[in-house]
Amino acid sequence: MSLPNATPSLFTYFNSIQKISSNAEEALKAISFLIETPKNKHVQEIGQTCRTYYFVTAGLARIYYLKDGIEVTEYFAFENDMIIRAESLFTGNPSKKAIQAIEKTKLIGIPASKLEILFNSFPEIERLFRKIMEASYVSYVNRMESLQFHSAEERYIQLISDFPELLEKIPLKHISSYLGITQVSLSRIRANIR
Amino acid sequence: MSLPNATPSLFTYFNSIQKISSNAEEALKAISFLIETPKNKHVQEIGQTCRTYYFVTAGLARIYYLKDGIEVTEYFAFENDMIIRAESLFTGNPSKKAIQAIEKTKLIGIPASKLEILFNSFPEIERLFRKIMEASYVSYVNRMESLQFHSAEERYIQLISDFPELLEKIPLKHISSYLGITQVSLSRIRANIR
DNA sequence: CCGATCCTTTTACATTTGTTAAATAATCAT
DNA sequence: ATGATTATTTAACAAATGTAAAAGGATCGG
Numbered sequence: 001m002s003l004p005n006a007t008p009s010l011f012t013y014f015n016s017i018q019k020i021s022s023n024a025e026e027a028l029k030a031i032s033f034l035i036e037t038p039k040n041k042h043v044q045e046i047g048q049t050c051r052t053y054y055f056v057t058a059g060l061a062r063i064y065y066l067k068d069g070i071e072v073t074e075y076f077a078f079e080n081d082m083i084i085r086a087e088s089l090f091t092g093n094p095s096k097k098a099i100q101a102i103e104k105t106k107l108i109g110i111p112a113s114k115l116e117i118l119f120n121s122f123p124e125i126e127r128l129f130r131k132i133m134e135a136s137y138v139s140y141v142n143r144m145e146s147l148q149f150h151s152a153e154e155r156y157i158q159l160i161s162d163f164p165e166l167l168e169k170i171p172l173k174h175i176s177s178y179l180g181i182t183q184v185s186l187s188r189i190r191a192n193i194r
Numbered sequence: 195m196s197l198p199n200a201t202p203s204l205f206t207y208f209n210s211i212q213k214i215s216s217n218a219e220e221a222l223k224a225i226s227f228l229i230e231t232p233k234n235k236h237v238q239e240i241g242q243t244c245r246t247y248y249f250v251t252a253g254l255a256r257i258y259y260l261k262d263g264i265e266v267t268e269y270f271a272f273e274n275d276m277i278i279r280a281e282s283l284f285t286g287n288p289s290k291k292a293i294q295a296i297e298k299t300k301l302i303g304i305p306a307s308k309l310e311i312l313f314n315s316f317p318e319i320e321r322l323f324r325k326i327m328e329a330s331y332v333s334y335v336n337r338m339e340s341l342q343f344h345s346a347e348e349r350y351i352q353l354i355s356d357f358p359e360l361l362e363k364i365p366l367k368h369i370s371s372y373l374g375i376t377q378v379s380l381s382r383i384r385a386n387i388r
Numbered sequence: 389c390c391g392a393t394c395c396t397t398t399t400a401c402a403t404t405t406g407t408t409a410a411a412t413a414a415t416c417a418t
Numbered sequence: 419a420t421g422a423t424t425a426t427t428t429a430a431c432a433a434a435t436g437t438a439a440a441a442g443g444a445t446c447g448g
Contacts, residue, residue: 067343074339086335090328123317130324134284137327140334141280145268147341148374149261152435171395180342185435187397346405365425379405381427395444403436414425 003029003108008057010108013080017135018128024118028125031114037061037101044099050088052109053129056081059105060169064177065097073178076102076170078163082132083107102170152181153189197223197302202251204302207274211329212322218312222319225308231255231295238293244282246303247323250275253299254363258371259291267372270296270364272357276326277301296364346375347383 037043056077063075077083088095119126146155156179176186231237250271257269271277282289313320340349350373370380
């Protein structure tokens with residue numbers, strides 16, 4: 001189903017990245033669909049091939065996968081954040097990862113196949129998505145830098161300073177694996193800095 | 195200076211990502227320039243704002259920065275690899291990082307300002323760069339996954355299995371910081387698996 | 389409210405990695 | 419070639435993180 005009338009703030013956000021004509025915006029909305037997911041429900045399951053760009057418009061979602069049977073959180077997405085399983089979407093391979101709503105969450109989905117057709121008629125939409133990719137790339141470069149050269153304690157302090165709301169919304173076990181450490185280790189760090 | 199006549203293999207590589215017309219290719223070549231850098235010479239210094247996309251066409255380069263006075267290698271670029279200081283190029287902020295040739299290296303530089311003008315007349319070039327960004331994004335997602343959830347020993351073994359030539363070409367101290375560990379720790383790991 | 393389940397912390401110990409310093413080994417400029 | 423510089427390894431000890439198990443806390447459905 002395409003989008004209801006109410007213009008989601010996502011498109012305001014899109015326009016702040018790359019101004020697009022109302023024609024282009026309508027075309028983009030026409031291929032978009034809205035999903036509402038209850039807490040803990042999966043948006044996409046492990047093993048599926050990803051053919052959709054998702055953006056969180058309300059709530060909070062994560063990407064995770066299983067390492068030795070343990071859930072490992074790779075990414076959190078807040079309002080306006082893109083959430084894609086890139087290693088599947090951009091290669092066509094099935095994804096080892098899942099997308100899950102952490103709380104009641106609204107997402108806008110954009111099918112890659114339809115989007116690619118729009119790219120042909122609306123270069124401005126392709127530009128928008130190029131810029132979104134650039135910004136996502138930068139955020140991964142920065143995250144890698146943080147993993148490579150900051151201690152777990154520094155990473156934790158940075159994370160909760162960037163996203164104070166995380167602590168109320170996300171179980172610590174997700175936060176620990178996101179930081180690349182065990183739950184026990186995170187508990188120790190929290191005890192230390194208290 | 196724009197490119198000499200000999201078509202660098204980089205453009206063959208570009209065409210394998212996104213077929214572009216010969217018009218577009220000529221336009222892209224017209225704004226590109228070739229750099230030859232001797233071993234250990236900097237292509238870009240710390241503190242400069244990055245306004246150029248670089249691609250390695252021969253040799254080998256790295257991005258590094260200083261953490262507590264110690265050089266930390268963030269990225270290695272081999273033939274056909276893009277090498278950009280994204281956190282500067284895509285934000286306009288001065289970069290804390292440097293690009294340095296590890297051996298005698300040839301690079302093709304493409305000024306961002308001129309490229310953006312080309313994007314307006316050649317959507318296929320914009321598409322090419324969108325796809326390059328996608329691929330770069332995927333490679334950073336994968337690297338982050340490796341840093342987050344594999345031991346230093348696993349990461350080292352994986353790295354030399356992916357790029358066996360690294361060991362002959364790159365000092366171990368660069369490899370250790372790339373892996374997110376100290377030189378001493380890498381030495382121990384190497385002694386262990388021998 | 390109650391028991392079951394899940395989340396978080398704590399403890400004790402093992403392993404990995406960091407730090408500092410020294411010893412070799414390799415490389416480079418003269 | 420020779421000495422100086424740089425790179426790598428080794429050693430000893432400190433600090434950080436992992437593992438396993440247990441104990442509290444919190445949450446949820448009935």
